[in-house]
Amino acid sequence: MSNKQSELQKKFFVLRETSLFDFPMVKQIVFINNDVRLINEMNDKFGEKIVQINFTGNIQESLKIENRNHQLVKIFPKNKKDIIQISKALKEKRFLICPAYSINKLEDISIVSSMDLIIDLIPIIENIDFDLSMEILNYYLHNQNLNVSIEPFHSILVSKLHQKPKTLWNMNLLNPDMFYFSDGQGLAEDSKNFQNQDYRYLIDHQSRTFQKQKYRSHLDSFFKSLPETRPDCLACPHFHICIGWALYQKDTCTKWKKILSILQDASREIQALEKFEKEHAIIPSEKKK
Amino acid sequence: MMSIPTLEKMFLRLEEWIATSTQLEDIKIIWHGGEPTLMSMDFFNRAIELEERIRATFHLSIQNLIQSNLLNLNNDRVRMLKTLLTNEKGEIGRIGTSYDPFPDIRIAKKGDYNSIWDRSIQLLENENIPYGILFVVHKLALNNFDYIVDLFANRFSEIGIRFNPLYREGRARLGDKCRDLYITSKEWGDFLIRLYRYWEKLDKKPRWIPLKEFDDFHFSGSGHLSCDFSGKCATTHLGIDTDGTLYSCGRGIDRKYEQYGNIHENSFQDIVLNPARQRILNRTTYLLHTQCQGCKWWHYCHGGCSMDAAIHYDNIYNKTNFCMSRKKFFNTIYKVPRNVE
Numbered sequence: 349m350s351n352k353q354s355e356l357q358k359k360f361f362v363l364r365e366t367s368l369f370d371f372p373m374v375k376q377i378v379f380i381n382n383d384v385r386l387i388n389e390m391n392d393k394f395g396e397k398i399v400q401i402n403f404t405g406n407i408q409e410s411l412k413i414e415n416r417n418h419q420l421v422k423i424f425p426k427n428k429k430d431i432i433q434i435s436k437a438l439k440e441k442r443f444l445i446c447p448a449y450s451i452n453k454l455e456d457i458s459i460v461s462s463m464d465l466i467i468d469l470i471p472i473i474e475n476i477d478f479d480l481s482m483e484i485l486n487y488y489l490h491n492q493n494l495n496v497s498i499e500p501f502h503s504i505l506v507s508k509l510h511q512k513p514k515t516l517w518n519m520n521l522l523n524p525d526m527f528y529f530s531d532g533q534g535l536a537e538d539s540k541n542f543q544n545q546d547y548r549y550l551i552d553h554q555s556r557t558f559q560k561q562k563y564r565s566h567l568d569s570f571f572k573s574l575p576e577t578r579p580d581c582l583a584c585p586h587f588h589i590c591i592g593w594a595l596y597q598k599d600t601c602t603k604w605k606k607i608l609s610i611l612q613d614a615s616r617e618i619q620a621l622e623k624f625e626k627e628h629a630i631i632p633s634e635k636k637k
Numbered sequence: 638m639m640s641i642p643t644l645e646k647m648f649l650r651l652e653e654w655i656a657t658s659t660q661l662e663d664i665k666i667i668w669h670g671g672e673p674t675l676m677s678m679d680f681f682n683r684a685i686e687l688e689e690r691i692r693a694t695f696h697l698s699i700q701n702l703i704q705s706n707l708l709n710l711n712n713d714r715v716r717m718l719k720t721l722l723t724n725e726k727g728e729i730g731r732i733g734t735s736y737d738p739f740p741d742i743r744i745a746k747k748g749d750y751n752s753i754w755d756r757s758i759q760l761l762e763n764e765n766i767p768y769g770i771l772f773v774v775h776k777l778a779l780n781n782f783d784y785i786v787d788l789f790a791n792r793f794s795e796i797g798i799r800f801n802p803l804y805r806e807g808r809a810r811l812g813d814k815c816r817d818l819y820i821t822s823k824e825w826g827d828f829l830i831r832l833y834r835y836w837e838k839l840d841k842k843p844r845w846i847p848l849k850e851f852d853d854f855h856f857s858g859s860g861h862l863s864c865d866f867s868g869k870c871a872t873t874h875l876g877i878d879t880d881g882t883l884y885s886c887g888r889g890i891d892r893k894y895e896q897y898g899n900i901h902e903n904s905f906q907d908i909v910l911n912p913a914r915q916r917i918l919n920r921t922t923y924l925l926h927t928q929c930q931g932c933k934w935w936h937y938c939h940g941g942c943s944m945d946a947a948i949h950y951d952n953i954y955n956k957t958n959f960c961m962s963r964k965k966f967f968n969t970i971y972k973v974p975r976n977v978e
Binding site: 513517523524525568571572574575581582583584585587588591616619620623 | 659660910912913915916918919920922923926927930931952954
């Protein structure tokens, strides 16, 4: 295997179009599209490679997605009314709801989760007010009637409990070691780069190869410069999950620090409880007596 | 030397920590120097008393290990060490000792180093105290490869041997003589490959570290990698200097690299959250996303020891300077890493 191919043995590609599917080095795909017909067609042909579908079209249409391979499907409803109308079907489909409407109060979230729909706030959490974010987190952790998860809180908590850190970069599909985005013309580390055609590789469809471009990775530079530019990050107890994400193109990490601290405390509390229960478990034979 | 009040404070801190920790299961104490056998009998007898108190109160296992040059042993000391090293199950912890067959590499103030060492080994064997040998690989060893490996394979066939490259630390930092003994990263990699080829042909593969650990990890996945390969060193080790100052580990003490605090002022709970500890803890994550990104041997190496980077680059946010040698060894011996998720 050539070095170039080896470098391209990424686990995931995040695709907006279909033209990369024929390349054998593409391992797994997050497919972002607003056309159900195309999604189903691609799912038929390359279903095993597609691990996640982000459907950006009308959510009524999303019900036509034939999710035969049980991929993770994220949809982006523009208002709550649309969700309520088809909530039963969405629940059956187990789609993740990424609200594309503004979140101004807890009810904007709780009404959706009360219908047993999984909420995914990853794309919008930066825009939610600090106090409201804490209120939602508290609702996730302490509301006993809640039957479903709220992301990213749930994934972070589970990763802490299992001691398998899931990074905020991966949750946001930004990690040059794992993900490339493609618009069919080239591969970029961030979909924002499509606009300026700032590609790491150009795709030569005729020769079925990737042509390496002169490219300076913004993310690589950001990571490498962390000890000098953000020394506090390296002393932060949440670095293994955050890796500077909370300060990437942002001014402050206060909100993320608070979220991660609360989840850290919660995981410790759960672990202590589990330990206590284990130590004080009633042995079946004693129970009989 | 550590005073008895500092020793007592250390155990007091340990007790506080045990009382609040949810994850602690057992404790290993490695008595390291300088030379720990220079400490008084009273010192170790007090340590034994304090450990007994912890065992009785918390029902925890404590295993003592010791690293010694064996130059200060006699029958009384050996018997005291045996008591110290014996855990609650009656298992005796190992004494680790450096050994070098070449003359004038290791020097005793009085007498011939290797003769004294041989006598001490006899004392340990008489008391059935297990020991392991640390051999520091230097230029002379490279040039006398066959002599070294035959010696270890024949004379010490039942003994665990750890092979470490000569670090530019402690006495090895000083003087022209040490400079002549330094080896390069490439030489270390070539040595390991040669050593492996010799070792794999032995009828009963002795416990030669790191080879045995690599094989166990690669072929069965059940092994345990040493701290300089596991990427977990900041969570598994804590170095306590003679005055109670806390560092990452023994190598951290040697380098006096970033204090975590001092047991006279800080609890272990404070230490866990200390930024200096976090900086070492976060190094593994940092390397995974920068210099070691995409390295197929990541799970075998984790960027190596932070103190290698501190010595070589004066900055722990670098992978070990032995990266090239490790890659060469793994590529030659194992070719493809086992699937680790």
